[in-house]
Amino acid sequence: MDFENKDSGRAGIAGGDPLPPGDWEQSGRAARIEAIYTEHHPQLTRFFKRRAPTQDVGDLVQEVFSRFASARGGLAALVERPSAYLVKSARMLLAEYARADGRHHRDRHDSFGDEHQGAVDPQDVLEARDVLRRAERAISRLSPLTREIFLMHRFDGLRYPEIAQIKGISVKTVESHMTKALAAIKRARGRQ
Structure with a gap:
């Protein structure tokens, strides 16, 4: 293709050449x-x-x-x-x-007035308190080491390896103590 315009003697686009897209x-x-x-x-x-x-x-x-x-x-x-x-x-x-x-949340806000105070079933509250008391009693009956390991994991948020390192025991031993604690709590909750 010849880029020289023969009419003007300069380089350019020939009359029949396609133009680049407008965009x-x-x-x-x-x-x-x-x-x-x-x-x-x-x-x-x-x-x-x-x-x-x-x-x-x-x-x-x-x-x-x-x-x-x-x-x-x-x-x-x-x-x-x-x-x-x-x-x-x-x-x-x-x-x-x-x-x-x-x-959005302000529009959906529902204040708790007198009409909501009676919405909680007293029987449910009593049952929940009873279950909590039984669980507390079961935890208090655990051996001191099992109780301490359970509390370190559940309430302090420590992981098994961290507890094992703190107590100087193996992770398997921590797992064993946790299994005992959870089984005792499950048994206590199951008793009515």
């Missing part, structure tokens, strides 16, 4: 936004996972990128630091959701 520039922007999405999607997903309910994470990430793509009259692809821009947008979106959520 050539738009296509470049779309590719840049897609590259930004691919690069920053995991970062935004982690950001929202730490701050929002799991079921909302995908929607929030999508909303941030939707706003990004339509920002600045379609010139968002030209942002120099898209990461900072996206994180700022994510923070603003979380603030919006928090305000909307607060309004």
Whole structure:
């Protein structure tokens, strides 16, 4: 193909040559936004996972990128630091959701007045207290080591290996003591 225009003597496009698409520039922007999405999607997903309910994470990430793509009259692809821009947008979106959520919960708020005070069945309360007393009694009857291991796990939140290290015993021994404690509590709860 000859790029010289024979009429003017300069390089150019010949009259019969096809022209580039009119949205050539738009296509470049779309590719840049897609590259930004691919690069920053995991970062935004982690950001929202730490701050929002799991079921909302995908929607929030999508909303941030939707706003990004339509920002600045379609010139968002030209942002120099898209990461900072996206994180700022994510923070603003979380603030919006928090305000909307607060309004939603305020509308659904139900104060506990006199009409709700009689809603709890006294029989259920008495049964729950009885079960709790029986469990406390069963725990108090455990051997001191079994009781201490049970309380360390259930109330202090220590894991079996941590308890084993503190007590200087094996993890299997901790498991054995926990099995004894749980069986005693189950037996006590089963007695009526």
